[in-house]
Amino acid sequence: MTGGPAVLVGIDGGGTRARLRLATPEGALLAEGEGGPANIATDAGQAWDSIRQALELALSRAGLSGAEYRLVAVAGLAGAEVSGAMARFLARPALFARLDIVSDAYTSCVGAHAGEDGAMIAAGTGMVGLAIAGGATRRVGGWGFPQGDEGGGAWIGLEAVRLMLCAGDGRAQRTVLSEAVRARLADEGAEPMLWAVGARAADFARLTPLVCTLAEQGDAQARGLLARAGAEIEALLAALRAADGFGALPCCLLGGLAPVLRPYLSAGVQAGLSVPRGHAIDGAMLLARRLHEAAPEAPGDSQPE
Amino acid sequence: MTGGPAVLVGIDGGGTRARLRLATPEGALLAEGEGGPANIATDAGQAWDSIRQALELALSRAGLSGAEYRLVAVAGLAGAEVSGAMARFLARPALFARLDIVSDAYTSCVGAHAGEDGAMIAAGTGMVGLAIAGGATRRVGGWGFPQGDEGGGAWIGLEAVRLMLCAGDGRAQRTVLSEAVRARLADEGAEPMLWAVGARAADFARLTPLVCTLAEQGDAQARGLLARAGAEIEALLAALRAADGFGALPCCLLGGLAPVLRPYLSAGVQAGLSVPRGHAIDGAMLLARRLHEAAPEAPGDSQPE
Structure with a gap:
């Protein structure tokens, strides 16, 4: 799982479904896959299952065997900021040679501004604002329902x-x-x-x-x-x-x-x-590319092998 | 369980604990018992266990064998108005020869006014108002959290x-x-x-x-x-x-x-x-006495035998 050429993985996991995209380090789209709910605070096990399902679908559609590639992934997941949620998710078997987890609000903001500085407000079932400027991040709202998410x-x-x-x-x-x-x-x-x-x-x-x-x-x-x-x-x-x-x-x-x-x-x-320049999964894929470019030969380090 | 002389049972069941009182039809206190949470909407099985525990305690303290008496009970229970909750509770084995279930707001109002017409507002974790006048009942608020219970x-x-x-x-x-x-x-x-x-x-x-x-x-x-x-x-x-x-x-x-x-x-x-004249359990006992007096020899009819 840690050997072979790199394949980039971008993941957008929300409370309703997970989307996953595979691409080459040069940016060529290989395939996409979908899975069920992926809120790691609500149910880390279900989120893992959903992402594994999306991964297997995408690999199958791309005609790739995951074992022959080094999968470098960034996931923007709902619930990522909730204490302990990430640890519970990462306690499951590793799916990727390298995996960084951020909040889905973060990948949404990166995607909306194509990696440049900017702010976004996401109005769905919940309501959250996030801004990225010069490497710093500010988040406002989105603290859960009913105590937060006003206006969602x-x-x-x-x-x-x-x-x-x-x-x-x-x-x-x-x-x-x-x-x-x-x-x-x-x-x-x-x-x-x-x-x-x-x-x-x-x-x-x-x-x-x-x-x-x-x-x-x-x-x-x-x-x-x-x-x-x-x-x-x-x-x-x-x-x-x-x-x-x-x-x-x-x-x-x-x-x-x-x-x-x-x-x-x-x-x-x-x-x-x-006008948004991309979606959360575009943001996740952009971050996966940055992760790969920062350390193109790095072995897995975010998950137990 | 349906034979022998009548013993009246008043029950006050809330989200935190259940209280149960035994008395003679003439009004003499026999004993009280306590149990755990008894919200039948939250957990009907737990409510049944809590009430059984309170009953066994009270019978033991009174030195009575429940099998030798006809237990005529009224219970004011949290969650009684929620669809299906009463049916789920009553699907358990019968504890009483006769059992009427009303909301804890109702027994609180009856107890506060010693069975006479009156209104009450209960400000606890929730907030509910209830009034009884000439056999009619009005309820305001108390529709649950976070959609209701404003001010609680x-x-x-x-x-x-x-x-x-x-x-x-x-x-x-x-x-x-x-x-x-x-x-x-x-x-x-x-x-x-x-x-x-x-x-x-x-x-x-x-x-x-x-x-x-x-x-x-x-x-x-x-x-x-x-x-x-x-x-x-x-x-x-x-x-x-x-x-x-x-x-x-x-x-x-x-x-x-x-x-x-x-x-x-x-x-x-x-x-x-x-100034309140009594508590919810006083109201439940007053209603149990009315139930008994309306049909002193009636066999069980509210629960499967």
Whole structure:
């Protein structure tokens, strides 16, 4: 596994699925593979299985035998910053001759700016901001749900459920939004007032498209919720740019909610947003190339052999 | 288990422990017993074990053999309103000749007003209001954390953590409260910014005494948080009293946070609060007596034999 010519591996692992790409050190794409969820804080064993599956698929598609190559990998993984998660993941058998793990926010930022300095805010189920400038990194938000991730999909769904609950027990007036949430949950066979007991971030996030649809139809309360999410993005951006050296960075708005929330940002912020140059997996592959170029002949050192 | 003279059983089952009381139909206390957690939505099997343990303790202390008596029980259990929880609990072997299950909020209200009409708001880890008037019941709040239970201990702890997170990543200024939360979590060996990942309601609630201590010392931000919790109590009370027939009910403020939050209520609301006449287990026992008196010779009907 540590011998032979190098093959670069870029990995993007999120809470829903893992993507993996193989390329030559010269940058030629060899193949890609996919696997299941790869949040190493939620389930390190599942993440390892997902990545192994993606690796085997990609190797098979490329017609390569992993044993004949030295696989130099960088993975951007959800949950990488949670204490102990990386150690639990690395306690499994080594898949790569060399593996560096960073957060998926980091690879997203590297990919969005093609390795140059820049900032990004990722608005998906969660919400996190990250900026890289001159080798330094700043992270804002994304501390998990419900304590953080304000403005993300889970947060939007949670706020919609709260409006429904308050309307349902008489603490607030019923509204178009509260009744739409109630009807959706009832249609799914749930008792709406009890549906959220034990619900997780992804469950709440499933209600966000309903909020977005109502907002598109002009509902003021739904638009107000999305405007609050937009304000959270602006707060993240302001905090990212507050430090010396970070003030003038270009910023990309990424994630599934980017097109939805962008219109709720102030005109100045919207005009200042950059178009992403790549995805998280591009960032991971770029970092794998740097890792290889820094030590082209280095044996494995990040994982037990 | 269904023969012999009747013994009344009152049960108060919460997320932390179960209490059980035995009495004669004439009202003479026989014994009490205790068991572990008894939230039937969280873990119906554990709740059953806890209640069986409390029953065996109480029978042993009273010098009774359960087989020689007809045990007529009412249990006020946390989680009773959650779909399917009661069925899962009742699928276990029957412990009583007759068993009625209601929510712990209901027995709390019955106990607080000694079976007469009244309202109560219970401020503990959660926050729920319930009122009984002329056979009708109204419930407000208490829909679970984080979507509900606004103003309760878990909510207060969550809000304190959010202030700490925003101060920690530059979205807000550091304050006495944010630094106190950070120091507490660091003292416990946690990385403060990541501590809340996967934390549950009870974990957040453990931070509430810290907020209360700072509030007592005059910290404006901590006092502001408790004032918001007080406003939630007033909103619950207003919603409870909004319906016809419920407007003039006496109201008790119950739960561990009652003495802490009472000073944050408006003078008029404070002056209008009643002193509780009993606890949830008193309410459960009162309901067990009613159940027995309504059908003194009825065989078991609420559980499979």
